[in-house]
Amino acid sequence: MEQTHARYWTRVLRLTGGLLGVWFLAGLGAGVLFKEQLDAITIPGTGFPLGFWMAQQGSILVFVLIIWWYARKMRALDRESGVEEDDQ
Amino acid sequence: MNVQAWTTLFVVLTFGLYTAIAWWSRASSTREFYVAGKGVSPLANGMATAADWMSAASFISMAGIIAFSGYGGSVYLMGWTGGYVLLAVLLAPFLRKFGKFTVPDFVGDRYESNTVRFLAVICALFVSFTYVAGQMRGVGVVFGRFLEVPVETGVLVGMAIVLFYAVLGGMKGITYTQVAQYCVLIFAFMVPAIFLSLRFSGLPVPQLGFGLGSEGESVLAKLEGLDRELGFTPYTDQGGGNILNLFAITLALMVGTAGLPHVIVRFFTVPKVRDARTSALWAIFFIALLYTTAPAIAVFARYNLMESVRDASWSASADSIADESVKPLPEWVRSWEDIGLIAWVDKDGDGEVDYAPGAAFVGKPSFSKEDDRGVFGERLVENVPTEAKNELYVDRDIMVLANPEISGLPNWVVALVAAGGLAAALSTAAGLLLVVSTSISHDLLKRGVFPNISEKGELRAARIAIVGAVVVAGWLGIDPPGFVAEVVAFAFGLAASTFFPAIVLGIFSTRMNKQGAASGMIVGLLFTASAIVWFRFLHPELDSPEHWWLGIGPKGIGSVGMVLNFLVSLAVGSCFPPPSAQTQEMVRSIRVPKGSGRPASPNH
Numbered sequence: 009m010e011q012t013h014a015r016y017w018t019r020v021l022r023l024t025g026g027l028l029g030v031w032f033l034a035g036l037g038a039g040v041l042f043k044e045q046l047d048a049i050t051i052p053g054t055g056f057p058l059g060f061w062m063a064q065q066g067s068i069l070v071f072v073l074i075i076w077w078y079a080r081k082m083r084a085l086d087r088e089s090g091v092e093e094d095d096q
Numbered sequence: 097m098n099v100q101a102w103t104t105l106f107v108v109l110t111f112g113l114y115t116a117i118a119w120w121s122r123a124s125s126t127r128e129f130y131v132a133g134k135g136v137s138p139l140a141n142g143m144a145t146a147a148d149w150m151s152a153a154s155f156i157s158m159a160g161i162i163a164f165s166g167y168g169g170s171v172y173l174m175g176w177t178g179g180y181v182l183l184a185v186l187l188a189p190f191l192r193k194f195g196k197f198t199v200p201d202f203v204g205d206r207y208e209s210n211t212v213r214f215l216a217v218i219c220a221l222f223v224s225f226t227y228v229a230g231q232m233r234g235v236g237v238v239f240g241r242f243l244e245v246p247v248e249t250g251v252l253v254g255m256a257i258v259l260f261y262a263v264l265g266g267m268k269g270i271t272y273t274q275v276a277q278y279c280v281l282i283f284a285f286m287v288p289a290i291f292l293s294l295r296f297s298g299l300p301v302p303q304l305g306f307g308l309g310s311e312g313e314s315v316l317a318k319l320e321g322l323d324r325e326l327g328f329t330p331y332t333d334q335g336g337g338n339i340l341n342l343f344a345i346t347l348a349l350m351v352g353t354a355g356l357p358h359v360i361v362r363f364f365t366v367p368k369v370r371d372a373r374t375s376a377l378w379a380i381f382f383i384a385l386l387y388t389t390a391p392a393i394a395v396f397a398r399y400n401l402m403e404s405v406r407d408a409s410w411s412a413s414a415d416s417i418a419d420e421s422v423k424p425l426p427e428w429v430r431s432w433e434d435i436g437l438i439a440w441v442d443k444d445g446d447g448e449v450d451y452a453p454g455a456a457f458v459g460k461p462s463f464s465k466e467d468d469r470g471v472f473g474e475r476l477v478e479n480v481p482t483e484a485k486n487e488l489y490v491d492r493d494i495m496v497l498a499n500p501e502i503s504g505l506p507n508w509v510v511a512l513v514a515a516g517g518l519a520a521a522l523s524t525a526a527g528l529l530l531v532v533s534t535s536i537s538h539d540l541l542k543r544g545v546f547p548n549i550s551e552k553g554e555l556r557a558a559r560i561a562i563v564g565a566v567v568v569a570g571w572l573g574i575d576p577p578g579f580v581a582e583v584v585a586f587a588f589g590l591a592a593s594t595f596f597p598a599i600v601l602g603i604f605s606t607r608m609n610k611q612g613a614a615s616g617m618i619v620g621l622l623f624t625a626s627a628i629v630w631f632r633f634l635h636p637e638l639d640s641p642e643h644w645w646l647g648i649g650p651k652g653i654g655s656v657g658m659v660l661n662f663l664v665s666l667a668v669g670s671c672f673p674p675p676s677a678q679t680q681e682m683v684r685s686i687r688v689p690k691g692s693g694r695p696a697s698p699n700h
Binding site for chain 1: 370691
C-alpha cells in the first residue's frame, strides 16, 4: 500500500514537472524571453510574427492542452495504480 | 426599438433569470452554503469558475488595454490564463481531496496553527474586499452608461440583486447563477467580435481573422503600417523592451491567479478529485474563448479607430459633405464625445484630427462647465495640452462598449454588451462576497471564537456576514476611496507572495512546518506590500524603471515576494522539527484520490 502510493506519487511528480516545463516554455519562454527572436519568423499565410502570436494566442492554446493532457493522464494513472475514487 | 429600450429589456430578462435560479437553488445547510453540497458537475463548475474569474475588468477594459498597449498587453492574457495551469496541476485536485470549505481551513489544519489560519483569513479578506469594490463600481458604470441612471442607483440595484441570490443560495445559488451569467457574457462578447471579424477579414473566427492574409494584407499588418505612418511603435513591438519586468509581471499574475481564494474555493464544490481536474479543464476552455478573442477585438478596434479618425475633419459629417477631399468624422466619435470618453483639442487650428503618439493633454478630460464649444463644434476641455502632436483623447473602455456602434451593428447587439458587462461584474462580485462571508462565519467564528456554534447558527452567521459584506462593498462602490483602483492590481502580487507558496509547500512537502510557512508568508507579505506602498503611495515620483530594483516595478514585485517566501519557508522550516505524524499522514492522503468521500483530516 505505502509502496504503491509512493510509486504513484513519483509518477505524478514526473508528469507535473514535465507539464510545468511546457507551461514555462510556451508562456514565459516563447511569449516573453524569446519573443524578439521568434518574431523574426512570420507564420506563413498570416501577418502574425511568431513571438507575438505565442504571447497573445499560442500560449493560451498550449495552456488548455496542458490541462487536458493532465486530466487525461492522471485519470489513467489513478486507474493503473488502483487509487481511483470509489464510485459512491 | 432604441438602445435604451433593448437594454432595459435585456437587463430585466437576465436579472429575472438570475432571481429565478436563486429561488430554485436555495441552500439549507452550511455545506450547501459554502461549497454547494459538493454536488456541482465539472462542466457547470467550469462555467461558474469562468464567470467568477472574468470580471468587469476582463469584459469591459481588457481588450481596450491591449488595443492601446499592443504586445505589452500580453502580460494579462498569459498571466490570467497561465495561472490555471498552476491551479490545475499544483492545487485544485489536492485541495478537493482535503475536502473542507476554505483556504484558511487548509493552511490552518495543515500547519496545525491558528496563527497561520488567522493570517490566511486576513489575506483572504483583504484581497476579496479590494477586488469586490471595483466590481460594484463596474455595475454602476454600466447602468449609468446604458440606462442613463446615476452610478449610485446602479450600484444599489446591483447590490439588491446580489444580496438576494447570495443570501438565499450561498455557493449553490451563486454557482448556478454564474452558469447563466457565463452564457450571457460570452454571447455578448462573441457576437460583436464575430461581426467585426466578418467585416474586416471575411472570416467568422476572430482569433484567425485579425492576422490571416498574405503579406501586408492582414488587418494586423495594415495596423502596423498605420502605426509606422503615424509615428507609433509597431503594434506587435509596443510595450516590449524591459524583458525582466514583463517576465516578473506575467509570473506574478499567473501565480496570483492560482492563489486567489475565490477561484480556489470553486474547486471545493465538485464531487470528486477527478472532477476537480476536469473542471479546471472546462474552466480554462471557457476562459480561453474570451481571452483569445480579446486580442482580436483589440486589433480590429484599434485599426478602425486610427483609420477613421486620422485627418478627419471635426465639423464635417458624412451627409453634409460635397467636397471629396474632406474626410468626414464618423458619427460615433461625436456621440462618445458627448458622454465624455473622447475629447479633442485642435492644437494646430486646422480643424482636422491629428492622431499621434503621446497624450493629447494632461490627465482625464475635464470639460468646461457651461459646455462651451470650440470653432469646430468640439467640447472644450480645461486640461493643459501637452507638447505632443496628438490631439485626440480616447478612453480605453470604449473599445468593447462602442464596438457594436462603430461597426454599425443593430441596437440589440449594443444592449447585449451592456447585459454582458453586468453579468461579468455581478458574477465576480458574488463569488468574492461569498469568500468574505465564509471567512467570517466559518474561519473566524466556527473555527476560532465560537467552536460550539450550531449548524443553524453558523448558517445564520454566514447570511448576516454576506449582508454586511454587500453593504460594505456597495459603499466602496458608491464612494470608492482613491486607493482602491491602485490596490486591485496588487491583490495578485499579495496572493502570489502569501497563499501560493504556503499551499504548494503544504501539499508537496510533508516536512514543512508552521514555523516555515508562517515566516514565509510574513516575509512575502511584508516585502511585497512595502515595495508597493513605497513606490505607489510614499514615493510615487520614484515609480519609474530607473529606480526600480533590477527594473522590476511594483506590478511584478509579487514574483520576487513569492520566491522570497519559498526560500524563507524552506530555510526556517528546516531549523524546526517536522509536523506531527498525524499531519504528515494527512498530507500523504491528500495526494491520492482514493477515499475522497471521507474527509482526509482526522479531527473533523
